[in-house]
Amino acid sequence: MKNVLVIGSTGQIGSELTMKLRKLYPEGNIVAGFIQGAEPKGILLESGPSAEADVRNGQMLADIVDKYQIDTIYNLAALLSAVAEKKPLLAWDIQMNGLLNILEIAREKHCAVFTPSSIGSFGPETPHQGTPQDTIQRPRSMYGVTKVATELLSDYYFHKYGVDTRSVRFPGLISYTTLPGGGTTDYAVEIYYAAVKGEEFVCPIQAGTYMDMMYMPDALKAAVDIMEADPTRLKHRNSFNIAAMSFEPETLRKKIQEHIPGLRMRYEVDPVRQAIANSWPDSMDDSCAREEWDWKPSYDLEEMTVDMILNLRKKFGLAQMNNLDHTLWAP
Ligand code: SER
Numbered sequence: 001m002k003n004v005l006v007i008g009s010t011g012q013i014g015s016e017l018t019m020k021l022r023k024l025y026p027e028g029n030i031v032a033g034f035i036q037g038a039e040p041k042g043i044l045l046e047s048g049p050s051a052e053a054d055v056r057n058g059q060m061l062a063d064i065v066d067k068y069q070i071d072t073i074y075n076l077a078a079l080l081s082a083v084a085e086k087k088p089l090l091a092w093d094i095q096m097n098g099l100l101n102i103l104e105i106a107r108e109k110h111c112a113v114f115t116p117s118s119i120g121s122f123g124p125e126t127p128h129q130g131t132p133q134d135t136i137q138r139p140r141s142m143y144g145v146t147k148v149a150t151e152l153l154s155d156y157y158f159h160k161y162g163v164d165t166r167s168v169r170f171p172g173l174i175s176y177t178t179l180p181g182g183g184t185t186d187y188a189v190e191i192y193y194a195a196v197k198g199e200e201f202v203c204p205i206q207a208g209t210y211m212d213m214m215y216m217p218d219a220l221k222a223a224v225d226i227m228e229a230d231p232t233r234l235k236h237r238n239s240f241n242i243a244a245m246s247f248e249p250e251t252l253r254k255k256i257q258e259h260i261p262g263l264r265m266r267y268e269v270d271p272v273r274q275a276i277a278n279s280w281p282d283s284m285d286d287s288c289a290r291e292e293w294d295w296k297p298s299y300d301l302e303e304m305t306v307d308m309i310l311n312l313r314k315k316f317g318l319a320q321m322n323n324l325d326h327t328l329w330a331p
Contacts, residue, residue: 001072001112001227002028005064007053007102008076010038013116013170013219015178017074020220022048029068035077055098058105065109072227075102075115081143081276083182088142095146096153103157103165112164114227115154117239119171119212120184121147124279131281133241133288141276154238166226167239168289171212173219174304176311184276188213188252192305195256195263196312204270207250210282214244215299215307222295229293236288244297245304246283255305 004021008014009032021030032040033053040050051064055077064070077094084091099115106113122131123139137148147169154165172185179193180186187205194201222242247255253265289295299307312318 001025003031003068003070004028004072004074005031005033005051005053005061005068005070006074006076007033007055007061008074008078009044009050010034010040010178011076012173012175012178012180013216013223014074014076015044016175016216017076017220017223018044019047020224024224029070031064031068031070033064055094055101058101061101062105062109065105065111070109070111072112073102073106073114074223075099075113078116078146079143080181080183080186081120081141082184082186082270082273084143084146085141085272085276091142091146095143096149099150099153103153103163106163106165107157107161112166112227113154113157114223115150115165115167115238116223117147117151117167117169118143119169119280119284120144120276121151121169121239122279122281126281128280128282131241131284133236133285140279143276144279151238158237164231166229166234166237168222168226168242169239169284170219170222171214171243171284173214173216174308175216176308176315177216184273184280185211185213187249187273188247191249191252191256191263191265192308192312194265195260196309196316196318198262200264200266202268203249203265204268204273205249205277206267206269206274208248209274209277210246210248211277211280212243212246212282212284214242214297215304218244218297218299221298222289225295226289226293233292235292240289240292240295241284241286242289242295242297243284243286244299245301247301251301255301256309259305259309
């Protein structure tokens with residue numbers, strides 16, 4: 001991995017992954033791909049090349065691959081689960097037609113491709129506890145349908161054409177840099193923002209609904225490590241279960257209240273998100289990722305909570321608020 005195109009570089013994952021790749025591969029071209037209306041700004045724009053990269057325009061992608069001699073494509077363009085339910089045709093167009101464009105370019109120009117899958121690739125018939133690597137995948141959401149199809153199409157291109165496709169099934173991702181947009185697990189990010197700003201949090205997911213979650217630094221590490229993994233050890237490719245923590249809204253509320261006792265939360269359950277959440281695993285078994293490429297997360301709920309609060313307070317310039325435990329401010 002040297003010259004990399006990150007498609008969706010201004011999104012929740014892309015904005016941090018692009019910067020991480022630029023630090024890891026300073027000699028390479030790490031191109032921040034964007035769509036109109038979501039152009040990179042600030043450090044993301046200034047620290048390396050960027051290019052418009054709409055997945056629905058194959059020629060546009062091919063030109064970038066040629067210009068920067070791209071060897072690896074991170075395909076992070078997607079509508080998340082709740083938005084995809086509102087715009088299923090657009091979700092299909094971006095997630096499937098976009099992927100096909102990328103895989104065709106990868107086949108012709110010999111690029112490796114990472115397209116994330118998700119806990120959303122599972123459905124109501126999937127075993128919810130200790131969800132195995134290889135199990136029933138019959139999702140009911142359009143997001144999930146596109147994620148299963150992504151896994152299958154990516155494996156197809158590997159087996160038929162030898163395209164080096166690899167992937168992980170991300171849990172809900174929690175981060176302080178860029179907000180997710182329209183996912184079922186977004187509540188687990190938004191609650192931290194509300195807590196730090198001293199606002200009441202209105203939770204759209206019912207108490208008792210467990211889902212897998214992960215702190216962004218672990219997700220970025222997974223995205224890099226799977227692409228760097230020794231291919232001879234990989235029995236799976238698209239896509240690996242990876243897990244770090246599993247919780248439900250009350251667990252998260254109590255954990256944040258250990259640090260910000262004034263956090264107020266009430267429920268206003270969103271039926272669309274709740275139905276999706278009910279169909280997803282409570283906790284995935286990630287033993288194949290651990291065996292085949294040494295996956296291991298670093299952050300648990302406590303460590304993530306401390307880091308999220310610290311960084312959101314910095315972001316909002318709120319150092320003195322919320323009766324902060326001063327140990328959080330140790331350099
Ligand atoms: N975070 C995603 C969503 O909620 C799941 O992969 O849609």
